[in-house]
Amino acid sequence: MTYPKIPLAQSILQIFLAKGITTIIISPGSRNAPLTIGFASNPDFQCYSIADERCAAFFALGIAQQTCKPTVLVCTSGSALLNYYPAFAEAFYSQIPLIVVSADRPQSKIDIGDGQTIRQENVFANHSLYNANLVETVSEENDQKINEAINTAIDKKGPVHINAPFEEPLYETVSELSVKSTVFASAKVPQIIDTKELQQYANLWNNATRKLILIGVNEPNAIAEETIEAFGSDESVVVMTENTSNVCHPSFISNIDTVITPFTTEDFEVFRPEILITFGGMVVSKRIKAFLRKYKPKHHWHIDTLRAYDTFGCLTQHFEVDPNTFFKAFLPLTTRIESDYFSQLNVVKALRKEKHEIYLSKIPFSDFKVFEQVIATLPKSSQLQISNSSAIRYAQLIPIDPSIEVYCNRGTSGIDGSTSTAIGAAVSSNRRNAKQTVFITGDVGFLYDSNAFWNNYIPKNFKIILINNGGGGIFRILPGHEETPVFNTFFETSHNLTAEHLAKMYGLDYAVAKDEMSLTKGLDFLYAQNDKPAILEVFTPTLDNNAILLQYFKELV
Numbered sequence: 001m002t003y004p005k006i007p008l009a010q011s012i013l014q015i016f017l018a019k020g021i022t023t024i025i026i027s028p029g030s031r032n033a034p035l036t037i038g039f040a041s042n043p044d045f046q047c048y049s050i051a052d053e054r055c056a057a058f059f060a061l062g063i064a065q066q067t068c069k070p071t072v073l074v075c076t077s078g079s080a081l082l083n084y085y086p087a088f089a090e091a092f093y094s095q096i097p098l099i100v101v102s103a104d105r106p107q108s109k110i111d112i113g114d115g116q117t118i119r120q121e122n123v124f125a126n127h128s129l130y131n132a133n134l135v136e137t138v139s140e141e142n143d144q145k146i147n148e149a150i151n152t153a154i155d156k157k158g159p160v161h162i163n164a165p166f167e168e169p170l171y172e173t174v175s176e177l178s179v180k181s182t183v184f185a186s187a188k189v190p191q192i193i194d195t196k197e198l199q200q201y202a203n204l205w206n207n208a209t210r211k212l213i214l215i216g217v218n219e220p221n222a223i224a225e226e227t228i229e230a231f232g233s234d235e236s237v238v239v240m241t242e243n244t245s246n247v248c249h250p251s252f253i254s255n256i257d258t259v260i261t262p263f264t265t266e267d268f269e270v271f272r273p274e275i276l277i278t279f280g281g282m283v284v285s286k287r288i289k290a291f292l293r294k295y296k297p298k299h300h301w302h303i304d305t306l307r308a309y310d311t312f313g314c315l316t317q318h319f320e321v322d323p324n325t326f327f328k329a330f331l332p333l334t335t336r337i338e339s340d341y342f343s344q345l346n347v348v349k350a351l352r353k354e355k356h357e358i359y360l361s362k363i364p365f366s367d368f369k370v371f372e373q374v375i376a377t378l379p380k381s382s383q384l385q386i387s388n389s390s391a392i393r394y395a396q397l398i399p400i401d402p403s404i405e406v407y408c409n410r411g412t413s414g415i416d417g418s419t420s421t422a423i424g425a426a427v428s429s430n431r432r433n434a435k436q437t438v439f440i441t442g443d444v445g446f447l448y449d450s451n452a453f454w455n456n457y458i459p460k461n462f463k464i465i466l467i468n469n470g471g472g473g474i475f476r477i478l479p480g481h482e483e484t485p486v487f488n489t490f491f492e493t494s495h496n497l498t499a500e501h502l503a504k505m506y507g508l509d510y511a512v513a514k515d516e517m518s519l520t521k522g523l524d525f526l527y528a529q530n531d532k533p534a535i536l537e538v539f540t541p542t543l544d545n546n547a548i549l550l551q552y553f554k555e556l557v
Helices: 007-018 033-040 053-067 078-094 140-155 195-207 225-232 256-260 265-271 286-294 323-333 341-362 367-376 390-395 418-432 443-448 473-477 485-491 500-506 516-528 542-554
Strands: 023-026 046-049 071-075 098-104 131-133 159-165 211-215 237-240 275-279 299-303 317-319 383-386 405-407 437-442 462-468 509-513 534-539
Touching: 007 033, 007 140, 007 159, 023 033, 023 053, 033 071, 033 098, 053 071, 053 078, 053 098, 053 418, 071 078, 078 098, 078 159, 098 140, 131 140, 140 159, 195 323, 225 237, 225 323, 237 341, 256 286, 256 341, 265 286, 265 341, 341 367, 341 542, 367 390, 367 462, 367 516, 367 542, 383 390, 383 418, 390 437, 405 418, 418 437, 418 443, 418 462, 437 443, 443 462, 462 516, 500 509, 509 516, 516 534
Parallel strands: 023 046, 023 071, 071 098, 098 159, 131 159, 211 237, 211 275, 275 299, 299 317, 383 405, 383 437, 437 462, 462 534, 509 534
Antiparallel strands: none
């Protein structure tokens, strides 16, 4: 076996391997050579080489999103490390475990004018759950910090940073380890819920006739079926989900904006819940957030092992357990109460569904029409990755088959790494269960992250549906939009670019759709073969899309 000669690098490798952290994303460089040699020379590690650090970090995020285990990022010193920050922040807010290991110059070389040198220690301090600033010499303190970083990433589900200084020579190797590192387990405390304390909340629940459950981002199959069924049959409970919640039931409301946007002040007062329960990650719908901030419930309980954001300014209780543990203890304490809360909303839901179908049947080819057709033809039991901005918002308006797993980077809601994340997720998914991965994206996000294709790991069955409306179409539906040179240049980022030559450069199959007939043919083409990854680029009318979407909400009444 080949090992790096530098003892600190040996310590990092040993501890990672002992703790089962074996997926490593390496960006080429010189200062990180001891780590690169060690990881890449050991067959127990699964290593990927991705040159662009920003893409590498989102690729790692996609893998960790799927495995729910820490993925390791390794980079050289200097500005390389800073390119990890967008994905690092996304991991923090989406509670995805990432471990960044940055190679550094020794402290004596910092701030003296040496090349490729910045202040790397604690550089992610605002979003890092733990910062391990190591020293060059092997020490028990170093081992403790490395262990603590790994344990924190696992237990607290988020990103950590290990900064490791290496002095030259960097490329020397040995055939045997010269150090024996210490490994210690996490001191994670088991989840406990006090049933007696829970009874007071059950009493409030049992006397409330209007209970709203709002579910944010969740991993697929995260919520127990018996919990879902219990809420689906309670007439005093309305459950609102989003496609990214990966929770489905016929009685739940999954198209929140469609249902509540046409509400009058009187409607909102009637719908106002006495008790709001939330769990899961970020919520896409701005309308539900605005509603709950204005029409605050008396009680807002959030269920999460780690965090409780006071999103609506009315949080009254944080239950620090996972939802299944909470509801397993809570539901036996509850009793049914007579209520028309669900039935009233269910009538509205049925009306909106009818209006929705009528409207979509008569609109011309546009973003909205494309999403209807694209989502309806997604392969069953596939994985759907969606980019941010208008793509995820349109997707919330269309029902998605319950067999499909849905993902989107909603932690920071940025467009910067959606493609890289989708590719990383597809790689992981293919390794585990060979699921088909489909990625729906807009043109600006696609172009922004085009370096995502600069790697050798894109699965052959990876499919991209690129909706090109000539710029940032979402800005056309925001307040203050005016058709001016300033808007077109600095907000919408109008362009005439396509993905055709990029697809050719990276060896991807490519097809175009410009109307409903060519879209049908394009989708058939997209799913017909799995010999190489493919892009279907769909061109929609820039100036019509916003008017069609805004009119939709007017015709739902």
